[in-house]
Amino acid sequence: MVILGKLFTLFLFASLVDNIVFMRFLALCSYVGMTSQYDASIGMGIAVTFVTVMASVVTFFIYYYILQPLNLIFLKIIAFILVIAALVQLVEMVIRKTSPYLYRAMGIYLPLITTNCAILGVTFINIDMAYNLLEVIIYSLGVSVGYTIALLLLAAIRERLAFSDIPDFWKGYPLVFITSGLLALVFLGFQGMAH
Amino acid sequence: MSIVLLAALVLGGIGLVFGSTLAFAGKKFAVEIDPRLSEILKVLPGTNCGACGYPGCEGLAQAIIEGKAKSTGCVAGGEKVAKEVAKVLGLEEEITITKNIAFLNCQGGKEIAVNRFIYKGIKTCRASHLTQGGEKGCPNGCIGYGDCVMVCPFSAIYMGEDGLPKIDSTKCTGCGLCVKECPRGILTLLPINIPLLLGCKTILPGPDARQVCSRACIGCGICTRVCPKGAITMQGRLPMINYEICDGCGICVEKCPTKALILLKTK
Numbered sequence: 154m155v156i157l158g159k160l161f162t163l164f165l166f167a168s169l170v171d172n173i174v175f176m177r178f179l180a181l182c183s184y185v186g187m188t189s190q191y192d193a194s195i196g197m198g199i200a201v202t203f204v205t206v207m208a209s210v211v212t213f214f215i216y217y218y219i220l221q222p223l224n225l226i227f228l229k230i231i232a233f234i235l236v237i238a239a240l241v242q243l244v245e246m247v248i249r250k251t252s253p254y255l256y257r258a259m260g261i262y263l264p265l266i267t268t269n270c271a272i273l274g275v276t277f278i279n280i281d282m283a284y285n286l287l288e289v290i291i292y293s294l295g296v297s298v299g300y301t302i303a304l305l306l307l308a309a310i311r312e313r314l315a316f317s318d319i320p321d322f323w324k325g326y327p328l329v330f331i332t333s334g335l336l337a338l339v340f341l342g343f344q345g346m347a348h
Numbered sequence: 349m350s351i352v353l354l355a356a357l358v359l360g361g362i363g364l365v366f367g368s369t370l371a372f373a374g375k376k377f378a379v380e381i382d383p384r385l386s387e388i389l390k391v392l393p394g395t396n397c398g399a400c401g402y403p404g405c406e407g408l409a410q411a412i413i414e415g416k417a418k419s420t421g422c423v424a425g426g427e428k429v430a431k432e433v434a435k436v437l438g439l440e441e442e443i444t445i446t447k448n449i450a451f452l453n454c455q456g457g458k459e460i461a462v463n464r465f466i467y468k469g470i471k472t473c474r475a476s477h478l479t480q481g482g483e484k485g486c487p488n489g490c491i492g493y494g495d496c497v498m499v500c501p502f503s504a505i506y507m508g509e510d511g512l513p514k515i516d517s518t519k520c521t522g523c524g525l526c527v528k529e530c531p532r533g534i535l536t537l538l539p540i541n542i543p544l545l546l547g548c549k550t551i552l553p554g555p556d557a558r559q560v561c562s563r564a565c566i567g568c569g570i571c572t573r574v575c576p577k578g579a580i581t582m583q584g585r586l587p588m589i590n591y592e593i594c595d596g597c598g599i600c601v602e603k604c605p606t607k608a609l610i611l612l613k614t615k
Contacts (some may be wrong), residue, residue, distance in 0.1 A: 215362065225355055232362055239366035246377040257403075322478070 160291045167295025170346050172304040174269045175337040180271035183262050184303060193258040194308040198301030200244055200263065204296070208237045209293035212276040213286055221284055228253075234275050241267045262324050271300055306336060356509060359567070384436055387408050389431040392422055395501040398422040399523035414438070423448075424502070424521035448522035448537040450496075450505075450515050455547040455563040456489040457510030462560045477531040485560030488532050488549045496526035543596025544589055548608040554585070558606070565608035571600035 173179050180201075187197040212233050220226055245263050249256045256263070279289045287309050298336070310332055319328060375457045388409040396404040400421050402411055403576045410418035412433065419437055420430040467476050467483040473495040476482045482491050492511040496531035505526060517540060534549050546565070550557045554566035566587035579593035580600060587609075601611040 159414055219358060219362075223358060224351070225356060225358055227360060232359060235359070235362055235366065239370055243372050243373055246373055250377040251380050 157301045160287065164287060164291050164295040164298075165346065167304065168299035169340065170343045172249070172299040172303060172340050172343075173274065173296050174300055175333075175340040177274065180300060181271050181333075183265060183269055184307065185263075185326070186331075187259070187262050188304055188308040188311055188329075191305070191308045191312055193255070193302075194254040194304040196212045196248075196252075196259060197262065198297070198304050200248065201266060201269065201271070201300055202236065202246055202297035204240050204266055204269075205275055205293045205297040205300075205306070206290060207240050208233070208272055209276055209279055210286070211236050211240070213279065213289050216280055229277075229280070230273075232272060237272050238277075245274075267321050271296065284287065306317050307333065310336075349442060367559050377596065378483050384413055387436045388412055388433055391425075391429060391436060393521070394422050395500050395523075397424055397521075397523040399521075399524055399525070409596065424523040426521060432435045447540045449517050449520040449540045450524070450526050450535050451538050451542075451545055452513060452515065453534045453536055453546060454486065454488070454490040454492065454512065454532075455608070456486060456561045457492075457508075457512045459510070460482060460561060460563050461486060461489050464560075473529045483534075485551060486557065486564065488534055488551060490532065490534055495529050495531070499529045499581065500524045501525065522547070539591065542589075542591055542594075543612055544594050545610045545612055546587060546608065549586065549608045561605055566606055568605060570603050570605065571609060574599050574603045 167173075171177065174181065174184050183197065183201075188194050210264065212229075213234055216226075216249070218227060220228055220232065220268055240263065244266070245256075248259070248263065275293050279292060282292075292321065307329070314328060314332070368437055385406075389405060392405040392409060394405050398404065400408045400417070401422055402408040402417065402421075405422075408417055408421050414420060415485060418437060419433040422429045422433070425433075440461035462485040463483045464485045464600050465480070465483050467479060469475050469479055471493050473482075473491040473493045476491050476493060481487055482489075490512050492507065492513070494505075494507050494513060497505045497507060502519050502521055502522070504516045504521070505513045506516070508514040522537055524537055527533075527537055530547075538545070547563065548557075548561075550561070550564050552560070552564070554568065557564035558566055565586055567582070569582050569587070571587050572580045572582055573592075576597065576599065577593045577595065579590045579595075580587045581590070582588070596611065600613045601607070601609045
């Protein structure tokens with residue numbers, strides 16, 4: 154039970170308290186780019202969740218069973234990028250086969266998951282914090298759920314903003330950034346839950 | 349063993365494993381694509397200007413294959429592309445399209461129109477237009493920082509010496525991106541062979557318009573009265589030319605007191 158509680162705390166920490174978008178300011182490019190439509194942001198969230206969890210697990214094995222025994226820790230950046238890029242290719246093929254609509258809606262942002270710094274960031278945090286395999290899975294799941302929450306929140310707000318009467322000079326990205334800043338402030342409220 | 353060799357081996361090994369997995373997955377998840385799609389894509393201009401109303405050239409190609417769009421769907425490509433698309437699709441019909449190109453409805457260049465103040469901000473039309481409505485005295489006058497030149501994917505627009513954009517009719521494809529970009533709305537898409545063009549779109553009343561620009565239309569309506577064919581009618585305070593009747597005789601251009609009408613070619 155203690156372990157279960159610990160994992161649940163880790164999940165909450167990863168998704169809300171230490172939200173990857175609002176607290177660590179990673180993956181902002183896809184966060185802003187994919188939130189103009191609510192449906193597409195759900196798809197992006199699912200794709201990123203899949204890639205993050207898979208990449209975390211694969212990099213865990215690569216780091217602890219290949220790189221560390223061979224004293225090749227300095228290779229971790231390039232090796233992890235290799236892993237993520239390959240996984241994104243895989244996801245792209247699967248999505249293209251299963252959901253052409255989603256494939257078109259995601260457009261350029263699908264291959265761009267490769268350079269989504271959230272995923273690389275998660276794999277590094279996993280190693281820095283010396284999580285074990287179970288914790289790695291829970292942590293990366295939490296981070297990608299947090300990322301998806303951030304996407305859905307902004308997408309829902311942006312769909313409403315599209316019809317609201319706002320000053321000309323705020324239209325488009327300026328208001329998106331202001332909204333994101335306010336959302337980040339809201340998430341700051343979770344900081345008290347950290348300990 | 350040197351660490352360099354080991355590193356290369358390990359990375360190469362990882363790459364090999366992932367590469368072969370991807371190759372296997374690529375076969376398993378292969379998507380069948382209509383071979384005509386890539387052929388139509390090859391024929392289309394490929395600038396993704398979006399004038400057809402579809403997301404990029406690929407979207408149009410897809411729509412053409414599905415029968416949602418006509419083979420003449422590519423606005424930018426015009427007749428030539430439409431014929432080639434029809435060839436790919438195996439259609440035999442004759443295709444004739446009168447190309448639309450962009451025209452500038454303003455003659456207010458450097459010597460002709462008056463500036464209200466000196467603008468020292470960002471050198472784009474949009475920024476200037478947001479600053480007190482732009483430095484040009486006429487609220488519809490061409491500001492001349494060349495936003496239209498920037499957006500043209502076919503480099504068909506260049507800035508002339510008089511501070512007005514010039515449109516190269518051979519390069520212009522009528523995609524309409526400049527029309528959308530212009531904050532003043534003084535670029536319009538019209539058939540390439542029109543004989544007569546209204547060179548002013550001001551909303552100022554006649555006397556005010558005359559003060560800020562010597563080529564402004566003052567809304568006197570002389571052109572409507574002198575036209576032997578009755579091709580010009582007043583719409584609001586600006587004349588409107590009916591291109592189905594106008595034959596380019598040039599009488600209205602002669603009689604116009606401010607030379608606001610432009611004769612593009614004689615009959």
